[in-house]
Structures are given as structure tokens and as C-alpha cells.
Amino acid sequence: MTISIQRSHNGALQSYNVELENVTLLSVLNHIKTKIDPTLTYAHSCRSGVCGSCAVRVNGREVLMCEYKPKSGDCVEPIRNARVVRDLVVDSGHVERFNRTGSAWSEGSREESVKAEEMERIETQSDCILCASCYSACPVYAVNPDFIGPFALTRVWRYVNDPREQDASAKMAAVQTNGIWDCMLCGECVPVCPQGIAPKQDITMLRTKASVMGYQDPNAATAFGGGLDFGSPVF
Amino acid sequence: MPKVLIIGSGGAGLVSALSAFEAGAEVVVASKSLPTRSQTSMAQGGMNAVLGEDDSVEKHIEDTLRSSAGLGEESRIAFMCDNAADAVRWCNAIGLPFSRDESGEIARRRLGGASAARACYAQDYTGLKLLHTLYDQCLKAGITFKNERFLLNLIVDPESNRVLGATFLHIETGEVEEIRADAVILATGGYGNIYGKHSTNSVQATGDGLAAAVRAGAKLADMEFIQFHPTALKRSSILISESARGAGGYLLNAQNERFTDELAPRDVVARAIHDELAASGAVYLDIRHLGESFVDHELPQERKLAQIYEGIDPVHELIPIKPAAHYSMGGIEVNESCMSCVQGLFAVGECANHKTHGANRLGGNSLLELVVYGRECGKNASEYGTRHPAPDLENTQFAKDQNFVRGVMYFTNQIDFYQKQEMLANIFYNNVGLVRDDMGLKAVLGAIRQMQKELPFMGPRDKSKVCNTNLVEFIEFGNKVELAEIIVVSAISRVESRGAHYRIDAPARNDQMFGAHTITWKEDGVLCADFMQ
Numbered sequence: 048m049t050i051s052i053q054r055s056h057n058g059a060l061q062s063y064n065v066e067l068e069n070v071t072l073l074s075v076l077n078h079i080k081t082k083i084d085p086t087l088t089y090a091h092s093c094r095s096g097v098c099g100s101c102a103v104r105v106n107g108r109e110v111l112m113c114e115y116k117p118k119s120g121d122c123v124e125p126i127r128n129a130r131v132v133r134d135l136v137v138d139s140g141h142v143e144r145f146n147r148t149g150s151a152w153s154e155g156s157r158e159e160s161v162k163a164e165e166m167e168r169i170e171t172q173s174d175c176i177l178c179a180s181c182y183s184a185c186p187v188y189a190v191n192p193d194f195i196g197p198f199a200l201t202r203v204w205r206y207v208n209d210p211r212e213q214d215a216s217a218k219m220a221a222v223q224t225n226g227i228w229d230c231m232l233c234g235e236c237v238p239v240c241p242q243g244i245a246p247k248q249d250i251t252m253l254r255t256k257a258s259v260m261g262y263q264d265p266n267a268a269t270a271f272g273g274g275l276d277f278g279s280p281v282f
Numbered sequence: 283m284p285k286v287l288i289i290g291s292g293g294a295g296l297v298s299a300l301s302a303f304e305a306g307a308e309v310v311v312a313s314k315s316l317p318t319r320s321q322t323s324m325a326q327g328g329m330n331a332v333l334g335e336d337d338s339v340e341k342h343i344e345d346t347l348r349s350s351a352g353l354g355e356e357s358r359i360a361f362m363c364d365n366a367a368d369a370v371r372w373c374n375a376i377g378l379p380f381s382r383d384e385s386g387e388i389a390r391r392r393l394g395g396a397s398a399a400r401a402c403y404a405q406d407y408t409g410l411k412l413l414h415t416l417y418d419q420c421l422k423a424g425i426t427f428k429n430e431r432f433l434l435n436l437i438v439d440p441e442s443n444r445v446l447g448a449t450f451l452h453i454e455t456g457e458v459e460e461i462r463a464d465a466v467i468l469a470t471g472g473y474g475n476i477y478g479k480h481s482t483n484s485v486q487a488t489g490d491g492l493a494a495a496v497r498a499g500a501k502l503a504d505m506e507f508i509q510f511h512p513t514a515l516k517r518s519s520i521l522i523s524e525s526a527r528g529a530g531g532y533l534l535n536a537q538n539e540r541f542t543d544e545l546a547p548r549d550v551v552a553r554a555i556h557d558e559l560a561a562s563g564a565v566y567l568d569i570r571h572l573g574e575s576f577v578d579h580e581l582p583q584e585r586k587l588a589q590i591y592e593g594i595d596p597v598h599e600l601i602p603i604k605p606a607a608h609y610s611m612g613g614i615e616v617n618e619s620c621m622s623c624v625q626g627l628f629a630v631g632e633c634a635n636h637k638t639h640g641a642n643r644l645g646g647n648s649l650l651e652l653v654v655y656g657r658e659c660g661k662n663a664s665e666y667g668t669r670h671p672a673p674d675l676e677n678t679q680f681a682k683d684q685n686f687v688r689g690v691m692y693f694t695n696q697i698d699f700y701q702k703q704e705m706l707a708n709i710f711y712n713n714v715g716l717v718r719d720d721m722g723l724k725a726v727l728g729a730i731r732q733m734q735k736e737l738p739f740m741g742p743r744d745k746s747k748v749c750n751t752n753l754v755e756f757i758e759f760g761n762k763v764e765l766a767e768i769i770v771v772s773a774i775s776r777v778e779s780r781g782a783h784y785r786i787d788a789p790a791r792n793d794q795m796f797g798a799h800t801i802t803w804k805e806d807g808v809l810c811a812d813f814m815q
Contacts (some may be wrong), residue, residue: 056746069593071590073767074551080289080751080752081700081704082700084743085700085742085743085744085752086743086746086752088749088750088751089751090315090319092315092319092320092321092484092485092486093319093323093324093484094484094485094518094520095324095520095521095583095587096583096586096587097323097324097583098318098320098324098484099316099323099406099411100315100316100319114586114590116590132454132748132749133746133748133749136749136751138454139429140315142316142318143421143427146418146421146652147421148423149706151379151418151421151424152418152419152421153376153377153415153418153419154378155375155376156374156375156377158371158374158375160382160385160386160387161382161386162382163382163384163386165382166379166380166381167383169379170379170405170524172412173379173404173407174407174410175414176318176323176410177316177318177414192539202418202445206377206418209379211374211377212377218625240301246312256625275774
């Protein structure tokens, strides 16, 4: 099969012809690197879909190389919204940056017993492998590079919704600016998640929670230009 | 404030980072990748702890000691088991989402070699969820991460035998960097990747920390003991968790007959599979009778991976398996404070030998070990740094490593190291694997010595400075070759069978001659080996 890969040294697509069938894209790239072209550069580690290293875009859609089986004619590019270091390797500074901004951690978890069903409500969100596929697919970054974004907001919801969590208020405060209200709810992040997580849904849950806590959607307040508020502070 | 440098950012590195930070140290974690990409993310089974009346700490100690086949140290095993419940509570307190049982308590399952159900778990993602929970806590604590730093060497003052820091290749820029510290913790993981495609490990498990430690004068212990996991997917060596057998999965041979006790310790099951593969040509794991809803709930990763890599659905079909290299019991020799024989150099987790696993590790004890000893190690390193601040000494290591990185680009590439790496993996699997003998081991040693001579004729073909993964992989290969020699020399010296080390030419255990640890070190570049208590 022939696949083409976006190279960074010349900004062009390079085609490789390999005699492999029914294997993962990662196996194809390993074959290219060790047998054909050692300069081809990409990240990988566990080859079993849990380390989050090998997210790329194939024909414009995010996939994990270790889970995707390529076909002839496929075009492989690095994920978007991140600086390309070389070929398919991108700077992963966004992981630390946005998780920090969103305070995506536990402030302390209670020890008492918790019903299995209650723990299961954060099961999917805590399956996140930080591959940043959702981050790559998110169109908000084109207009707001400081958007806390899908993986970090899902992580915030994972802790806010944890039945053991003692104090979620700081997290809720942290996601008001460049956070939950900046999402367009377009849902681009949902189908690309290799772990079946739906960040859009988690962001919606955070919005509901925020509203209950008395936070307001800043966009709604200015929706009518702020001129006639009819006496309502929420409008 | 003492400065503690932690090298490696898997579970052991992050636990010790949090512990050193709590003890008041300035902490820097340097690692060759993003922390959440570490090997720990692949741990599935669970973390052993005695939480209920149906089990006892004594039984946990007894099981661990029995499995260690005379090479586990009772006091250190007891320390780990005594602190297990507290370790699990700590993980819960920082947010690790353990699965729960019907009464709402942390759920436990039985793994091989255990006399009770004591592995606390989070579906089949225990390691992933532990690692991410720890990473989140490190961000909360404001710990400094230096990612994409590939460890080259430790900086040691030759006069005082004291560690002063370490040198790294900054992968992105291609520059050599030096980080000085008052104490250094190695948490760089195991060396399973020597077995290449015959290992369940991530491609990062190349033993870089162990190789750097032995070059720096540290001792390694029991390097010949490598655990083979009984059930890896046949073509890709991807792990199928022990919980599949714990839940009632069967092992079947080519005639579809069961042939062994599926819940015996790993070394026993793995050898039974090895023998059956030789006899009947195929071995399968059968979980069809467990039902679709159970598989989807408890083993979702396994189902997905078997579909991708073997093209079969375990709910309806047999899973073709083989044993694969899984865990390095051997490691840097450390005392009960986790310090090596180099002053100020600590080691923890899979790269260390805490004498808790001995000749064979029990499932569920490695995550436990990294939490219990990680907490100890971080605290001890911080205290050491407070008591003995590192002197500001001149050292030539940085200049040497700069020269090396510059010079390696001129290696001639007449021999392809990727080919040699694949060959090393194959001869290791076949001769330094589940069943060994003197002749096979010596043949491998000959091949390794040849590779050492050939290294200057290999080298990276990619000459780029920025993000040169071809260069990184070549240095990793060098580390693997360095450790391979040590493993094989250890395996040749131990003319007996014990735990994971099975010699077909000496099938009995011989406590009189070999009831001791295989200690290896280098003197002026020459490998030395001895048995010591």
C-alpha cells in the first residue's frame, strides 16, 4: 500500500510504499523507520491504546496510530492546534498548561463507602489517556488559543462529579474564563475520542452545575448588547 | 531547601515526587516523555492490600515470600504488606477511582498465587488511573516537569562516591543538559524491551536508568530474574490481564483441552504454556463462557485489542496466546532507605530491586511496591539532601557526554542497529527466556560481546539535531546491550532453577550454593559478578 506522511523539513507530503496488509498504522511507521527511512519522526510507546502518545490525523480525522488500520492512499498529518516539533511529533505543553489552568485535580477525596453505581458515573471520564485528539479537533482554538478545552474540561467534570470529592468550588471558579462558556457545543470532540468520552456532554454538565451555583453565561448577559436588561441581572 | 531530581515519571517517580515535595524539597522530574505516557499506564490487574476480615497481612506476607523463592527479604516484604492498606487509602484520598463492590467498599479480585482476593482495582485500567491521578496531584503541587529529557549519565564525584546530578539529551533541541541536585532518584522502569516484540512492555522500557547506574558505580541485583506473563496475544505480545483467568478464564491447548491450573503463580503457568506450545503448537485463552456483559464491563481493553491485533472477538472466539517478557525483578541494589551504594543516589519502582519480589513477582504487588516505597524514597531523598547538601564540584561528565552526542553522529553506519536489535530480542526470547541452559546462554553472550565490538560501526543514520528519535533509539539500544551482558552473565552464574529463572540443565533449586542474590557491578569498565546475602 502507499501512504503519504506530512514531513516538517520541507513542509511536503512524502509517499511511502510498503508491503504490509492488515496491520496498524503504527506497525507501518515502525516498518518505515527501521527499514526504509530512519528520519521519519513520530511518538509512540505502549502500542495498546493507553499511553496517548500516538494520536495523528489520517485524512483529516484524529486516530491513534496503534488502533488504526491504514489503507492505500491514506494521508497522515500531525494533530492540530499544537506546535509541530518534527514530522508527526508535536509539543505537548498544552496537556500541563490546560490541566493546571482548570485545576483538574482532587482537593481531597472522602474515605467512606461509595455505591458502585455512583463511582461508575466518572468511569468513562477517568478513562482519558490525554492523547489530545479532542484538542486537535476543537475549532474554538482558531479564535481563542487560551480555551481550556475539551480534555481538561472533561477532567474537571471527572473531579467535580466524583462522589468522594470534598470541594469542587475552586474548580468551578477556574473554568468560568476561557472555559465552559467558550465551548461552541459543536461536538467535533466526541467522535474522535478513542476512549468513547464525550467532552461536549461533560462541558454541558459543568454549565448546568455552574448555573445552579449562580454562575452566569457571560455571552448571554451581553447577547442583547446589555442595553435593555428589563431589570433582570441574568438576561 | 534541598533539591531532589527525579528521573522517570511513571508511578514510582510521581509518588516519590509528591513525597519529596511534602517533605519540603524542591522537586524536578525529568523524563523522556510526557508523564502520562509511562509504562505504569499499562498496568491492569490491581494493587494488593488486605482490607477485610476475610484476609490477613500475614497471609499476604506469606504468599509474597513463597513466590519470591528465597530471594525476598522478609523485613522488606513485611514493610510493604503492613503499609498496603494505608497506601490504598492514600490513593483513594488523592482521587484514584477504585471500582467498588456491592457494599460500596473498594472492590478486590483474586490474582494468581494469592490466597485471597486482595487486588484493589479500577476496571482493567488500574495503572492508567493511578498514573493520571498522580500526575494531577503533581500539577496541583506545582512540581516542575522537564519532559523530553533522555538520561545520558549520572554525575558522580569520584573522590567521595557521591551523586551530584545527571546529564540529559534534550530530545527536542538536541542539546546536552546538566541538572544538579542534592539527591537523585532513579525511577526509570524496567528492561523488558530487550525482548522487543516478545515483551508486553512499552517501547520505552529500555533500562536507561539501570545502565546509567551501573556506569556510575552502582550495583545491580538479580538481573537474571525476568517475569514472563503467561497470557500475551500471540502476534503482538500485548498483555491480556491476569484478571481474565482470575475471573474464570481457561487455558486450552490445540486439542481444546485444559492442561494446567490457571491460577498458579505466573512462572508455573508460563512454563506450562511454553511446554504446551512446544508439544501441541498452540495455546488459547478461553473467556467465552464469562459472557459478553462481563467481558465488556471487566475486560474492555482486552476485547478491543484482541480484535485489532488478532482479528478475533474473545466473546465468541478463542484468544491465541503465548508467554511474553513482562516485569524486571532485577534492578539497582538499594538498602531499606532505597539508597544505592552511590551516596545520594536513590532508586525506586521497577528499576530498583527492593527485595520484595525476589525470584518471582506476584500480580498486584508492583503497583503496591511503587506506592509504598515511592513514599519512603521521596521522603528519604529529601532528608538526605537536607543533611548533606551537594558540594558545588567541577565534573567532566557534562563535557564527556556533549562529546559523545557530537561524536556518535560520525559513527559509520556500516551495520544496521535496528536489525541487531531485532536479533537480540529473538535470541533473548529463545535462550534467555522461560527455559535456559548453559550452552544457549553462552552463545547469546558471544553474540552480545560481538555487538559491543560492532557498536562503532552502527550509529544513527538520521543526522538531524532536532528531535532525533533515531539517535535516541540508538542510545537505548546501547543501554540494552550493556544490560543484556549483565543479565546473561548472571543467568550463566546461577546454575540452578528458582522462580522465573529455570535452567533445564539444572532443574532443582540449590539453596546451599545459590541461596543468595546475584550482585553485579563494573570496575574500570569490567563486569564483576558475585553471590551475596
